[in-house]
Amino acid sequence: MxxxxxxxxxxxxxxxxxxxxxxxxxxxxxxxxxxxxxxxSYANGGQLSASNAEVWNQPGTLLKGIKWMLQKDAPLLLNPLPSWHKYSWLAEFAGAIRNYRTNTVATTRMAIEARQHLYDMAERENIDFNLERRGILHVYHDRAGFDVAARSNTLLLKGGLERYAVTPEEIRNIEPTLTGTYYGGFFTPSDATGDIHRxxxxxxxxxxxxxxxxxxxxxxxxxxxxxxxxxxxxxxxxxxxxxxxxxxxxxxxxxxxxxxxxxxxxxxxxxxxxLNIYPVKGYSITVQLDDEASIAGAPWVSLLDERAKIVTSRLGKDRFRVAGTAEFNGDNRDIRADRIDPLVRWVHENFNVETSRMTPWAGLRPMMPDxxxxxxxxxxxxxxxxxxxxxxxxxxxxxxxxxxxxxxxxxxxxxxxxx
The missing domain is CATH 3.50.50.60 (FAD/NAD(P)-binding domain)
Structure with a gap:
């Protein structure tokens, strides 16, 4: 052996x-x-999301990074201070744009396969990790964002994912707790959420x-x-x-x-x-649902707001996870208030949920340029x-x-x- x-x-x-x-x-x-x-693996967004398999290697991602460079609460934040590791990584990221379609399809197929392996492990070992197999709903606030998503959706479908467009009325039926206004969305019924730490x-x-x-x-x-x-x-x-x-x-x-x-x-x-891995920081808050109004007001269906780059997961009756943002700032693990505040504001803009008791967190995603x-x-x-x-x-x-x-x-x- x-x-x-x-x-x-x-x-x-x-x-x-x-x-x-x-x-x-x-x-x-x-x-x-x-x-x-x-x-x-402590407090990520919680999504088991083949619907989020689209790789980031597009010219628009680089343009947004430059545009948001001086905006502290931007969904994507790039520290402009020089670093050979960071800028060599970004150069390779740009070079991988040519493989955007191939890599997105391959990632989608891998994500679909992974779900069953994970479910089998959990069932075999009787692991309770707040699994919710209610699908993931992506929402868009305007036609421009929706049309971009429709183009990328063709690659997810090519990878074998069941995902379809939904109207504002259908969004309300899928997740009635939403209070915002949306142009449309895409729903993936086979996606799921769970507590990665558990x-x-x-x-x-x-x-x-x-x-x-x-x-x-x-x-x-x-x-x-x-x-x-x-x-x-x-x-x-x-x-x-x-x-x-x-x-x-x-x-x-x-x-x-x-x-x-x-x-x-x-x-x-x-x-x-x-191995040119770069640490890309993401943030989350875990909201404790202490009152009946918050328990009723928090969503059970997992969400992704494409404009805010924020995702949600319901972790049992009394916990609500909200996560997002990408920060290119080296091996920095600080939890910044100006990066947590947008997550809290987003909760109040979209749900009737009390956030007086919540735990902030930050983690470093290990990202390859492609x-x-x-x-x-x-x-x-x-x-x-x-x-x-x-x-x-x-x-x-x-x-x-x-x-x-x-x-x-x-x-x-x-x-x-x-x-």
Whole structure:
């Protein structure tokens, strides 16, 4: 039986570790946090959204970024301060515009496949994660926005997604709690929502029951490569200020799968690979629905307001998640009030919901310039990647975990336990 180290205990790392375990591999998960799902998998928008599979590589995205550069509450905010990483990423982003159609169709197909894998995991392990299979409704405030969406919708349909246009009257019937005025929308009945943190923690617990070993609170200081596999040097994060160089623990494995989100770029460099992931910050608020009026006034159908770039998810009876914005500001995890305020204002503009008790959050999406996740072998023998999912990690992870496990299986056959 081969031993595989999975680096990262977010949604991608946990789905990968679980799948590798089901394929008969001896799996160890290492993460710098003390618990699973403590970074980007903590409080995202909650959407399992094949309907959001359109990649961002369009000229209009670059123009909006320039237009909104000095507007602090803009949906897309680009810090203009020079950075080689940022501007090299943007140059590659522009170069990928030519693949916009192909990548959108491919992402749609992957998202549709991923849903069933995720549902199967949840059912097999009896994971309660506030799943709501009520569809996702995209709303548009004017004809121009709706017409742009209609053109991109042809690519989603080509990818196999069931998605259709709806009138303002149909929008009201689908989600009666909306109080705004809309030109029209698109509805995807097969999409869903859920609590990514609860799912990831539940799947991690299931993986542990099946024999996956977890090493929390450790960082990968270095990796050494040889014909016999990979040696990872693990250092205790809690003792970072006092440990000596030779204190790092040696962990010998046959293979390593890097699923470390925005940290994957640094780890790839250790392995001699270039992985141009950029951290794109997103924000969310989780509103506690403490009174009956708010419980009745919050939507159950998941929404995306295209103009505001804001999404919603209902997480059980008493929680309402609102998320959005994209901020290009490097490895900055600050929760800015001027980025949270638009989310709160949007809630009051569209629903009768009390927001006096809500929790703000910010996370860094690991984005590749072409918006496509990287599931591939590394330059060094025994190194694999499953990372760079951007804003669709929750949506795509259960499918890319299968792809990553298949690569490992080709090189290190396991003893499959999967049904």
């Amino acid at each position: 081969s031993r595989v180290l999975v680096i990262g205990a977010g949604i991608t790392g946990i789905t990968t570790a679980y799948t590798l375990n089901q394929h008969g591999h001896d799996v160890v998960v290492a993460d710098r946090h003390l618990y699973p799902a403590m970074e980007t 799912f990831t923690r539940g799947l991690a617990a299931a993986a542990a029951r099946h024999g996956v070993e977890f090493r929390h609170g450790v960082e990968i200081e270095n990796m050494q490569f040889g014909d016999g596999g990979v040696t990872a040097l693990l250092a205790d994060v809690m003792s970072a200020g006092t440990r000596r160089r030779n204190d790092a623990e040696r962990l010998d494995v046959d293979a390593v799968v890097i699923c470390a989100g925005v940290g994957s770029r640094r780890l790839a460099a250790m392995c001699g690979d270039r 918006m496509m996740p990287r599931v591939q072998r590394g330059r060094q023998q025994g190194v694999y990647y499953n990372t760079g999912h951007g804003h669709l990690g929750w949506t795509l992870s259960a499918a890319t975990a299968q792809l990553a496990a298949a690569l490992v299986d080709e090189d290190l056959p396991g003893l499959s336990k999967a049904a």
